[in-house]
Amino acid sequence: QDGGTQQGKDAMSSDKSIRIGYQKNGPLVILKSLGTVEKELEKKGVKVEWKEFQAGPALMEALNAGSIDFGRTGDSPPIFAQASGSPIVYVAAGYSKYEGSGILIPKNSPIQSLADLKGKKIGFVKGSSSHYLLVKALEKAGLDYSDITPAYLQPGDARVAFEQGSIDAWVTWDPFTADTQLNSDATLLVNGEGLTSDRDFFVANANYAKKNKEILEIIVNQIQHSSEWANGHQKELVTMIAPLLKIDEKSIEMAVQRREYGVDPLTDEIKKEQQAKADTFYHLKIIPKEIHVEEAMMD
Amino acid sequence: MKKDARVPHIHLNQLKKSFDHTVVLDGINLKVNQGEFIAIVGKSGCGKSTLLRLIAGLEHYNEGSISIKDKELAGLNTQARIMFQDGRLLPWKRVLENVGLGLKGDWRQTAIAALRDVGLEGRMHDWPSKLSGGQKQRVALARALVHKPEILLLDEPLGALDALTRLEMQELIECIWEKEKITTILVTHDVEEAVALADRVILIEDGKIVLSKNINLSRPRQKTQQVFVNISEEILSRIVDPNEQNLRLIIK
Amino acid sequence: MKKDARVPHIHLNQLKKSFDHTVVLDGINLKVNQGEFIAIVGKSGCGKSTLLRLIAGLEHYNEGSISIKDKELAGLNTQARIMFQDGRLLPWKRVLENVGLGLKGDWRQTAIAALRDVGLEGRMHDWPSKLSGGQKQRVALARALVHKPEILLLDEPLGALDALTRLEMQELIECIWEKEKITTILVTHDVEEAVALADRVILIEDGKIVLSKNINLSRPRQKTQQVFVNISEEILSRIVDPNEQNLRLIIK
């Protein structure tokens, strides 16, 4: 009774192998490059298949369809997935990386404070952590969401629009923030401090999680190991990621230096943060119903 | 196949055909015997082509019936081959393949022989678009003759040919007809041609057969013969002056 | 426009035309005077249509020259209207609009009158596909005649017509030609037709003009006249028996 035939088939095959969805711009790429999780899981007779996704929602789509078992996304896609009734569970959270996320303004911009955002056109990805960050920033400045003109743009497109002056400000995350700061002389009006924690989340298909707790634990452990490695080997990390993303090393370096890698358990604090986001999205009518994020958290 | 002389090969009974409320054929009665050669003449637009197409089973009729050897014709007449008034060569097939269309077995040799008969053996590898008007018509004629069908329907097969070539083609048609005893219906606007070739000449007017003239001359016929000229002129005068009501009554 | 009688309206000088290395016309010399009526006869595929198309400026020639009133023809011959052997009615235009093609001013009335001349006034609102073979040909004829061009080129205009209609159309062509003094070249396979209409009959053979016969009979001509029959037979015998070398030499 777990959905369509496709899903059933996939769930069966996952007993011997695990399909992990990753994005090039995320911590799992480090794990993949180090190759440690394969070794650990091999002991259990489990093979690892890596599936690349360009965006969190696409990854959730595959997770929902049962095409992958485990993956990492930003903080908002799991909220939408839960709202749509998808069988996903939070497995663990990443450390906060608020420093690399924020509102970018071009050089010589008339915008000098949050209050200046009023009436401006601001680019961001609808329903992303940036969206939340912006809402919180506006709130802090005493502005209404309706005081600005949103321009929903994917990061790559937004970058072009930003350079061309089609948008007045751009809310985004690293390494886009770093790259734009360094290469386009842009400034960060604010970063996420005090607005959002902007964590990574590690999520799994609920059926898979129910049956394979042990494997997930091993993976989370390995992520923690790779994070520790990353924190201790920033230079190596930069030379590892830069060619993958094809972004210059300086930008990657900046992004790497202002964040710490690591896995947090799903603490009450994180649950609260996440719940606040869900509520905000509900009020923005981005999700159709109220949800309780706790229900989707793995115990 | 045993041929019963008393059963007509083609039997049209009170045949009526109209297009969008204009009556074209209005009660045609005609019996054609096995191996008979019929020529149909009549004014432009009188329904000659329509009649051939009906016999070929390419057109629905409104009333009456068509029987082929006592069997009502339903759909396509598979015994018949019709040479269309407008040629209808396939532009994407070379002359030889056009002639060989629908032939079975060693069609190539048969088709080459047929092309030789119409004097176009040398053009067999050309596209139809490279031919002159008369050459196209001869290819279409070769294509119809090569099948040696039981019923041959020729719709103005020689309309685009000069006098000499026309004579040669008439000979060819007569020769094949005699040899194979093919039941033949020839539509022509040339009364001399009709008289030279046919056992019976039929004149259509106002949707009806108004003249049916048996030509009892021995073959091959001499066009300079007086009887020949007389018959031709008799028929011609009927076409040219259709108001001789008495003559029409006599024939009926 | 003053007409100089000594300058030929159409002047073909050593005209050569070949298709892919086959020579079709091989040194044609012909002067056609203003208002003259020329008929061209010859065997199927001898190059009659090609000659007309050359005069109409629709085909490139390989050697020689074509002059219209002493001016070398370059590109389309705008003074001429050609009636094509294959009709070429536009299927997407009704009969009336087909006839009115290229006419200026009150083309409707002119076109209706032309249709009346060929006996198809009643079909003016039909699509060409609904017409019989002979009817299509008459529409194409009407379309060519209605322009009253300076040069009229007719490529077997009556090939699909019955004897009666053909006589009527011959009369029509002759009448328009006489009234408008149109320089006319008629290609036909009917020698009688050529003799009945033309001032001069030309026979093409092996790419050359092998006979050029002036017909000095008064008009309208009687086909039963003995002179008429004699001339016809003379020309016919030349077509049918082209081996009379002496005759060919005399004419040259």
Place this chain on the structure above:
Amino acid sequence: MQARFKAGIRRMIPWALPVLLLVLWQLFSWNGVISDRILPAPSDVFTAAIELTSTGELTDHISISLGRATLGFLIGGLLGFFLGIMNGIFRFSDLLLDTSIQMLRNIPHLALIPLVILWFGIDETSKIFLVALGVLFPVYINTYHGIKNVEGDLIEMGKAYGLRGSKLFFSVIFPGALSSILVGIRFSLGVMWLTLIVAETISAHSGIGYMAMNAREFMQMDVIVLSILIYALFGKFSDMVAKYMEEKWLKWKT
């Protein structure tokens, strides 16, 4: 009576397959063979439609998309039409432009988006540009083909009868190519929607493509399926328009 009955059946047969699919889908949904989390039942989709309509959202999306589609279609269609005619008729412009057009045709709109933003910004212009670009090619290619395939004999006849320029075009070339041009239009009416959805990923707040992509992002399967159904109905509608034009302008083909 019987003829009318037959005509009625004939009008219903085309809908047999879509309706059958809908019914099966609904049945399987009730049965639980298709989990509604994965593919919502038609009734759920219907509910979503009602809901979106009652808030006026759906009609907004549709009307805004229709506006963009129409404008883009007109611009691109006309351009494709003229280019097709030019290149179909004039040897030189054919030589000069055809290769370039065939190369442009092959560039996916998704890959072009960064450049489009660069050139036209993120507002309506860029969206309409993309639709126009998408529509241009099927119209171009079919117009071109139609014109190249008009019987040469008829064009020759037209010229010999003194037709030149626009007269020759409207009497002979255009009617001869029309049937093929209409195929191009029919096809481009579909392409119009396909490119619009890409265009509406560029900073849009409305439009049916925006609705669909938004729903995809937020995993609202009912809205996704709804928009798919809307596209399908638009497809049928476009097709009816194209068929109507064919019947009207190609009467002579009986």
Place this chain on the structure above:
Amino acid sequence: MQARFKAGIRRMIPWALPVLLLVLWQLFSWNGVISDRILPAPSDVFTAAIELTSTGELTDHISISLGRATLGFLIGGLLGFFLGIMNGIFRFSDLLLDTSIQMLRNIPHLALIPLVILWFGIDETSKIFLVALGVLFPVYINTYHGIKNVEGDLIEMGKAYGLRGSKLFFSVIFPGALSSILVGIRFSLGVMWLTLIVAETISAHSGIGYMAMNAREFMQMDVIVLSILIYALFGKFSDMVAKYMEEKWLKWKT
């Protein structure tokens, strides 16, 4: 000599416009009129191409995409061809299927992706399915149109000469429709790439569409432009293939 010179020029004219654009673009880049951060100069794109080729990445992407494209094209093209033939010939299947196909045709692939993932997962099958789906419609619609437009007189003639079934089809119907079918193939060769890029947004880690979309995500303008140029060259290539087929099979049209 002169004829050969002329033929040479004729072969060069089609490239005039693309080359002119390239030159202008390079000049403006040198001039600084076009900022190279936003639109890299052709020389930069060339460098990127060299780099990607030297690592073997580019050839990998291209060969993988070519594989997907070919397979999808074959499946979709054949299906579209057969459906076009069926519906062009048989009245009943036309009635039954045409409406449904016209409806399906209108559904954007981007909107379909969620369903495609449900049905076919995220691996090769789904990608090839999408390409096949995209290719199907232009082939279908042009085959259908081609068959419907074969001169009825010639079909009648074929039947009267005893041709039936496959003989009638291969002697009369197919050659008569071929010119239109080739237009469909030509068009679908373009659509193949357009849908492939959409397909390669589904969990891919290779393919030229992946390369382009990845570059778009991280705003690597040189790679984006490179992939656009590659698509354009593919377009020219597809077109040459189509033209070659036309010349080969439509010889009778001179």
